[in-house]
Amino acid sequence: MKLYYNPRSRATIAKWMLDECGADYELVPLDFERREHKSPAYLKINPAGKVPALVDGEARLFENAAIGLYLADRYPAARLAPAPDAPERGRYLSLMVFSTSQLEPSMGDALLKLETPPPRGWNDFDITQDVVEQELGDGPYLFGDWFTAADVLVGSMFIWKRMWGGAPGRPKLEAYVDRLLQRPHALRMG
Ligand SMILES: N[C@@H](CCC(=O)N[C@@H](CS)C(=O)NCC(=O)O)C(=O)O
Incomplete structure (x- = not known):
């Protein structure tokens, strides 16, 4: 590979x-x-x-x-994904696609200080962060105690945002990033 x-x-x-x-x-x-x-x-x-x-x-x-x-x-x-017939599979697929279709472009807009006009295919960063906070619930991961590929995809966006520097984000999401960075293989740049 x-x-x-x-x-x-x-x-x-x-x-x-x-x-x-x-x-x-x-x-x-x-x-x-x-x-x-x-x-x-x-x-x-x-x-x-x-x-x-x-x-x-x-x-x-x-x-x-x-x-x-x-x-x-x-x-x-x-064990990074629910099985195709598992009830969690739909939410898992949705979060995987959401990470790059909505979260990533909305975060890019926010970091570059661009407006997200309504006709685009993604919500603004306030809304996409609301979605992640809601899906995270009490955590620690998006599927409770179960770490999945959705945490890699969604979590990478927030790790990446922290690497850009700037003001810390929402406490719940910053705590999520702290938890993810404790994993031995978590995203590192450079
Ligand atoms: N949505 C793509 C984004 C890939 C992407 O934007 N890669 C950047 C690096 S962070 C790249 O290759 N940039 C070089 C270029 O566009 O010339 C993915 O998730 O794979």
Whole structure:
């Protein structure tokens, strides 16, 4: 299995997933300055020219949410995903997709001090944080005591936000980040 990677990028999310799975994998570093992520060879793996991308035999994946979903199912012994017929499965799939379809762009808008106009496909960051707080409940994780791939995907956004610096966010979410960072393989940059 190969993870196309840059240590100062969102590819650290996919790496966290691989480590939580206990997967055997190879990191393939891509140098942004040399535009290696825009080379014809890499564009055949990820046509969007972004990292991460994962190659597992004949399987080719791009987008962190897809990689997280794939790995959690590929390594069932790691217990990172509810089974397809489990009642928690729907909420799990929703949180996985929400992490990159709503939470990530809304957080990006907030960090870049951009307005989120109503017609866009995501809510503003106040609302997406409300959603996460509500789904987290009393925690410690999104599924209570059970740490899942949804915590990797959703939690990475808040870890990433902390790395950007600036004022601390909501106490409940900051406490969630503190808990996640205690995991040995939690997202690290650089
Ligand atoms: N939604 C994508 C985001 C990937 C992404 O934006 N990657 C950035 C690094 S953090 C990238 O490759 N940027 C290089 C570029 O666009 O030239 C995912 O979750 O995989």
